[in-house]
Amino acid sequence: MDNGGQWKRGSSRPRWLLSLLCCCDDLGRSRLLGAPRCLRGPGAGGQKLLQKSRACDPAGPTPSAPAAPAPRLASANHSAPPKLGTKRLPQALIVGVKKGGTRAVLEFIRAHPDVRALGTEPHFFDRNYGRGLDWYRSLMPRTVGGQITLEKTPSYFVTQEAPRRIFNMSRDTKLIVVVRNPVTRAISDYTQTLSKKPDIPTFEGLSFRNRTLGLVDASWNAIRIGLYALHLESWLRYFPLAQMLFVSGERLIVDPAGEMGRVQDFLGVKRLITDKHFYFNKTKGFPCLKKTASSLLPRCLGKSKGRTHVQIDPEVIDQLREFYRPYNIKFYEAVGQDFRWE
Numbered sequence: 001m002d003n004g005g006q007w008k009r010g011s012s013r014p015r016w017l018l019s020l021l022c023c024c025d026d027l028g029r030s031r032l033l034g035a036p037r038c039l040r041g042p043g044a045g046g047q048k049l050l051q052k053s054r055a056c057d058p059a060g061p062t063p064s065a066p067a068a069p070a071p072r073l074a075s076a077n078h079s080a081p082p083k084l085g086t087k088r089l090p091q092a093l094i095v096g097v098k099k100g101g102t103r104a105v106l107e108f109i110r111a112h113p114d115v116r117a118l119g120t121e122p123h124f125f126d127r128n129y130g131r132g133l134d135w136y137r138s139l140m141p142r143t144v145g146g147q148i149t150l151e152k153t154p155s156y157f158v159t160q161e162a163p164r165r166i167f168n169m170s171r172d173t174k175l176i177v178v179v180r181n182p183v184t185r186a187i188s189d190y191t192q193t194l195s196k197k198p199d200i201p202t203f204e205g206l207s208f209r210n211r212t213l214g215l216v217d218a219s220w221n222a223i224r225i226g227l228y229a230l231h232l233e234s235w236l237r238y239f240p241l242a243q244m245l246f247v248s249g250e251r252l253i254v255d256p257a258g259e260m261g262r263v264q265d266f267l268g269v270k271r272l273i274t275d276k277h278f279y280f281n282k283t284k285g286f287p288c289l290k291k292t293a294s295s296l297l298p299r300c301l302g303k304s305k306g307r308t309h310v311q312i313d314p315e316v317i318d319q320l321r322e323f324y325r326p327y328n329i330k331f332y333e334a335v336g337q338d339f340r341w342e
């Protein structure tokens, strides 16, 4: 139910004014100056980079709007609306973890007027590094004044080279890591893979090198990603802990405003996203964004977020919980936060 916004029918704003105000972002949304939003179809919160931008009429879906011709601008060469702002390299990144709740954090924080975020995952610091920083910058949304540019690619957290590469871009980059109980995270990850490849072996089968001996296969990605303490070590070689924020994926669901308050403080922006922005959608079973003056429809995340998980043998869950316990404790100690996954 990833609803896009749409402009009110019967708007009295003339079409030429809309065309000046409406700059569709990567999700087909217009955000400037409380401008109308471009119509967005289901699933338009596209996860894939470089997929073609959705066609977006800058005037928005206004079939009943008066068909007045757009007034000519002073200079004869100006057929396109002026582009406001500058594309900047991100000052903050959501670096992980996959299936932690990264999309929720991104969508919630981009409701803030001082934050502009790329809606797709650019995978620059893992897969696309060879394309260079200019390419990376060109993907970014335009920002004005002190607005923060943000992107999220959850695989960065487990990419060995990512910390050094990000440090080389800017040692001041703020890093957000959304973490979740590694056992639930692994099941979520597996559930997603299974939805695309129904023929893969069972979760129970993939989790162990030898199940009878209780030997967990830590080389399986779904297990490996949850070894947060190990991955964290690579980041701490380049960044101080104070430059990292660890968001609880569990609290993000029960108290989105609380976790988003921490995110806003960390980014140094005013706490504008509060409990007034959220409602609990019973059908979805998750918090969603309420409609606001600039976002005319309430918005839940898409169908791939909040899926029903595959049923896993409870004994296997216990074995994995035991397996992760020492890594979790090490992680709590390193970050100074108890996530209560035990």
Ligand SMILES: Nc1ncnc2c1ncn2[C@@H]1O[C@H](COP(=O)(O)OS(=O)(=O)O)[C@@H](OP(=O)(O)O)[C@H]1O
Pocket (backbone or CB within 6 Å): 097, 098, 099, 100, 101, 102, 103, 104, 154, 188, 189, 249, 252, 253, 286, 287, 288, 300, 301, 304, 305, 306, 307
């Ligand atoms: N508000 C809200 N709505 C829907 N889903 C929410 C929300 N907050 C957190 N979550 C949890 O986010 C999980 C998906 O995590 P990610 O967005 O990091 O996934 S991904 O790595 O980008 O694929 C997703 O995991 P699953 O439940 O396993 O699907 C959700 O539990």
